[in-house]
Amino acid sequence: MKNKEIIRLDHIKRDFTVGNSTVHALRGVSFSIEAGEFVTIMGTSGSGKSTLLNILGCLDTPTSGEYYLDGVAVRSMGRNQRALLRNRKIGFVFQSYNLLPKTTALENVELPLMYNPNIPARRRRELASEALEAVGLGDRKEHKSNQMSGGQQQRVAIARALVNDPVIILADEATGNLDTRTSYEILVLFQQLHARGRTIIFVTHNPELSAFSSRNIVLRDGHVIADEYNQKQASAADVLKTLPVENE
Amino acid sequence: MNISNLFKIAFRALNNNKLRCFLTMLGIIIGVASVITMLAIGQGSKRSIKKQISEMGSNMIMIHPGNMERGGVRQSADDMQTLKLDDYTAICDETEYVAAVSPSVQSSGQFINGANNYPSSLYGISQGYLEIRKISIDEGEMFTDRDIQSAAKVCLIGKTVADNLFPDGESPVGKIIRFNKIPFTIIGTLVPKGYNSMGMDQDDLVLAPYTTVQKRVLAITYLQGIFCSALSEELTEQAIDEISILLRRNHKLTAHEEDDFEIRSQQELSSMLTSTSDMMTLLLACVAGISLLVGGIGIMNIMYVSVTERTKEIGLRMSIGARGIDILSQFLLEAILISVTGGIIGVLTGVGASISVHAFFKWPIFIEPMSVVLSFAVCTLTGIFFGWYPARKAANLDPIEALRYE
Numbered sequence: 001m002k003n004k005e006i007i008r009l010d011h012i013k014r015d016f017t018v019g020n021s022t023v024h025a026l027r028g029v030s031f032s033i034e035a036g037e038f039v040t041i042m043g044t045s046g047s048g049k050s051t052l053l054n055i056l057g058c059l060d061t062p063t064s065g066e067y068y069l070d071g072v073a074v075r076s077m078g079r080n081q082r083a084l085l086r087n088r089k090i091g092f093v094f095q096s097y098n099l100l101p102k103t104t105a106l107e108n109v110e111l112p113l114m115y116n117p118n119i120p121a122r123r124r125r126e127l128a129s130e131a132l133e134a135v136g137l138g139d140r141k142e143h144k145s146n147q148m149s150g151g152q153q154q155r156v157a158i159a160r161a162l163v164n165d166p167v168i169i170l171a172d173e174a175t176g177n178l179d180t181r182t183s184y185e186i187l188v189l190f191q192q193l194h195a196r197g198r199t200i201i202f203v204t205h206n207p208e209l210s211a212f213s214s215r216n217i218v219l220r221d222g223h224v225i226a227d228e229y230n231q232k233q234a235s236a237a238d239v240l241k242t243l244p245v246e247n248e
Numbered sequence: 249m250n251i252s253n254l255f256k257i258a259f260r261a262l263n264n265n266k267l268r269c270f271l272t273m274l275g276i277i278i279g280v281a282s283v284i285t286m287l288a289i290g291q292g293s294k295r296s297i298k299k300q301i302s303e304m305g306s307n308m309i310m311i312h313p314g315n316m317e318r319g320g321v322r323q324s325a326d327d328m329q330t331l332k333l334d335d336y337t338a339i340c341d342e343t344e345y346v347a348a349v350s351p352s353v354q355s356s357g358q359f360i361n362g363a364n365n366y367p368s369s370l371y372g373i374s375q376g377y378l379e380i381r382k383i384s385i386d387e388g389e390m391f392t393d394r395d396i397q398s399a400a401k402v403c404l405i406g407k408t409v410a411d412n413l414f415p416d417g418e419s420p421v422g423k424i425i426r427f428n429k430i431p432f433t434i435i436g437t438l439v440p441k442g443y444n445s446m447g448m449d450q451d452d453l454v455l456a457p458y459t460t461v462q463k464r465v466l467a468i469t470y471l472q473g474i475f476c477s478a479l480s481e482e483l484t485e486q487a488i489d490e491i492s493i494l495l496r497r498n499h500k501l502t503a504h505e506e507d508d509f510e511i512r513s514q515q516e517l518s519s520m521l522t523s524t525s526d527m528m529t530l531l532l533a534c535v536a537g538i539s540l541l542v543g544g545i546g547i548m549n550i551m552y553v554s555v556t557e558r559t560k561e562i563g564l565r566m567s568i569g570a571r572g573i574d575i576l577s578q579f580l581l582e583a584i585l586i587s588v589t590g591g592i593i594g595v596l597t598g599v600g601a602s603i604s605v606h607a608f609f610k611w612p613i614f615i616e617p618m619s620v621v622l623s624f625a626v627c628t629l630t631g632i633f634f635g636w637y638p639a640r641k642a643a644n645l646d647p648i649e650a651l652r653y654e
């Protein structure tokens with residue numbers, strides 16, 4: 001069965017001009033991603049992962065090449081159209097969570113829907129509630145972001161990425177700030193979401209994490225140097241069982 | 249983004265920084281409160297001056313000797329004797345726009361009733377004076393033409409004088425008081441008028457026939473002044489012209505000679521006083537306006553700090569779909585909320601302060617609704633004006649840069 005194509009990159013290049021010199025962050029990247037894939041993008045620091053993810057997330061435009069998101073060509077779009085795409089089709093998860101301070105989990109998760117005038121306040125709360133339950137924080141809805149652990153904050157951030165029912169979830173070093181155990185807990189969550197049919201792109205510099213996704217793309221110096229499907233996807237939940245339990 | 253979400257977001261942001269918000273607001277509060285208080289005081293004093301003047305007779309015209317040079321030496325008005333009884337009778341007989349006329353001579357000194365004495369002013373006038381100054385008789389009667397002819401030793405006294413000379417509350421009418429050893433029979437008392445806007449006691453006076461004051465008190469034959477009233481306030485100008493022509497003819501002044509008298513009208517005085525008070529109001533309003541401006545700059549400053557501080561938040565909002573206009577509206581609304589809330593508190597404070605000023609210092613106040621509306625509008629504009637640049641800076645941030653900001 002051939003799944004729907006969600007992302008197609010055609011010779012994407014991205015140059016940055018720093019003073020007189022040009023940095024080629026991406027030197028012609030092409031691949032496509034279908035619905036239901038869990039892709040890890042790996043590479044050493046500076047290999048262009050974040051640059052690529054920013055383009056995928058419609059935060060940045062490539063210098064050349066074309067990018068199709070859910071069948072729509074993004075490169076020619078204006079600022080506002082790209083903002084709309086981000087709001088409706090993309091969920092971001094950041095390394096540093098980026099929750100609003102002094103704000104409850106529920107309100108943080110509601111935030112993307114605030115920018116969607118089609119969703120009334122009641123529906124917004126319902127959706128945010130559901131998203132928090134989906135990440136296992138059903139009992140922490142009213143907790144303020146600064147009263148939560150790193151793992152919990154990242155769960156809230158994932159719920160926020162889920163709440164607008166995006167076609168793709170983009171995570172940039174989502175476990176980068178977390179200890180090993182919490183990292184695996186988050187990874188378990190991503191695998192659960194994947195199992196429920198979510199399409200995920202997970203950027204990491206940690207090669208160990210590639211075992212848990214369905215596909216691996218490796219970047220080096222702005223080139224794709226490997227792109228392999230993972231036939232034997234490891235279970236993060238199994239690994240988690242082998243880790244010693246720390247008392248909180 | 250719809251309006252209610254926008255408000256929710258802005259309120260939340262302000263709520264997270266209550267103290268800072270309040271301190272920023274303080275500038276606006278002080279600005280608006282001072283505008284309102286200053287205008288209330290200014291308008292209040294202007295109104296009270298106007299009211300007092302119209303009570304005093306807004307169509308009053310005062311003629312005094314003056315403006316005469318002899319051998320290049322300017323003399324003081326008191327020493328000049330250019331106004332004569334003839335001038336008074338001429339004005340009485342030969343004018344068209346003059347309603348009432350009264351000569352005026354004046355002396356000050358101690359009035360004595362047995363053991364009680366009180367310093368006051370004795371005005372020598374004719375019956376017309378009552379109409380001109382809008383004075384009414386409380387008890388007793390006005391003196392007559394015969395009293396004037398005979399320079400009768402009769403007088404009418406104001407309430408302050410009556411209270412001081414007759415502290416027991418007995419009726420002064422028919423009693424005899426002494427002034428300069430001259431016994432005056434009190435034939436009437438005057439209806440009290442209270443203090444005027446310049447703080448002068450309008451009941452501190454004694455009225456007597458001008459002939460009596462001229463002959464028995466001052467021993468002079470000239471007049472110190474002539475009081476008239478025009479038929480109406482609007483006809484004051486015509487009356488003045490008429491009197492001026494008449495007096496110049498009487499005094500046989502040639503075309504190139506200056507007037508040897510001076511004509512002042514209440515209307516003139518009124519516009520002089522109100523223009524002084526207008527000027528004060530304007531000055532006060534300027535000072536208050538400047539404090540509003542300073543308040544506005546405070547808002548701008550704090551909004552810039554806020555934008556810088558929340559760069560990461562702005563980046564996040566953009567990454568989840570906020571457009572530039574959403575970010576702009578959010579920060580602009582925050583600025584407007586600060587200034588409008590400050591404006592509301594400022595209006596309340598200003599009204600409260602005005603009322604306190606009235607309560608504690610007995611100053612007349614008048615809160616013009618327009619000044620409230622105006623300072624409120626200025627507040628909102630201040631919010632928009634000073635919130636605009638920081639908000640635009642926020643809206644133009646690059647989302648990636650903003651997200652990376654530490």
Ligand SMILES: Nc1ncnc2c1ncn2[C@@H]1O[C@H](COP(=O)(O)OP(=O)(O)O)[C@@H](O)[C@H]1O
Binds near residue numbers: 016017018024025
């Ligand atoms: N805004 C920018 N201006 C200039 N150079 C940049 C910018 N963003 C990224 N780069 C450069 O592009 C390359 C790829 O960066 P990045 O995508 O952040 O790498 P990674 O996320 O894989 O560590 C690096 O050499 C980096 O210095």
Ligand SMILES: [Mg+2]
Binds near residue numbers: 049050051
């Ligand atoms: Mg990176």
